[in-house]
Amino acid sequence: MLHARTSPAAKRATLRERLSTAEQPLRLPGAFNPLSAKLIEEAGFEGVYVSGAVLSADLGLPDIGLTTQTEVALRAGHVARMTELPTIVDADTGFGEPMNVARTVQVLEDNGLAGCHIEDQVNPKRCGHLAGKETVDTATAVKRIRAAVDARRDGNFLIIARTDVRAAEGLASTVARARALVDAGADMVFPEAMADLTEFEAVARSVDVPVLANMTEFGRSALFTVRQLGEAGVRLVIYPVTLLRLAMGVAERALGVLAVQGTQADLVPEMQTRARLYDLVDYVAYNAFDDQIFTYRPDTPEG
Structure with missing residues (x-):
């Protein structure tokens, strides 16, 4: 009643433990409101995802970096409070410079989230599966992740580094960027818009942290099964806009x-x-x- 009984700290610890022990990738459908998060929990999934694209669309806006840190943290917190599952949120580019990234992480911690991903696009960003994306240089991307890692107070809060360099620079640059972000302290890598399973596999082989796969409809990646992704080395799968599109x-x-x-x-x-x-x-x-x-x-x- 009112709020989940499981504390945010316990949810974060559970997510960490499941990432290291689960036999197949963890599955996180995207919730478009707190009530849909309850459905995700009842259906037996391992976690809940809050998509920046969904939050933007729910406000009647395109996914081009128009939402604010306050809007994202508040709405993601509403979702997180209503489920016993850990909830991960899309934090775009961190909503500003490294100090803003640090504040974003602490606000998300306070609002009960279990983790967030921060990307290496130029701000304002674009949807990860559209043309015309621009990414920052490696040094800037690394600063964002270092700021996020240094800012968290709960060591189990998951810092996920998303990279969008695949579209413009290819797989080799994606692998190099992923390694740099892991060296900066990222707990997980999110390579966006991979072309096929072999690309996921290449990223997974190149880093010693879990890899996240984005299975969004109408995107550049085919809709692979959980089993296929697991065999390619993926440890966590998100379905960001599926429920909103259906609804x-x-x-x-x-x-x-x-x-x-x-x-x-x-x-x-x-x-x-x-x-x-x-x-x-x-x-x-x-x-x-x-x-x-x-x-x-x-x-x-x-x-």
């Missing part, structure tokens, strides 16, 4: 039906029921609190 697709079709038919009657069988919603938000627990505590009146002796 928006259904909503758009439903509005068309409502507009044409003048009633939502034919749509009801596709809807989540009121009973299921109440179950998901644990309505019973809130009623129990109200009955047993809020409205409780102690017996007083007469006299």
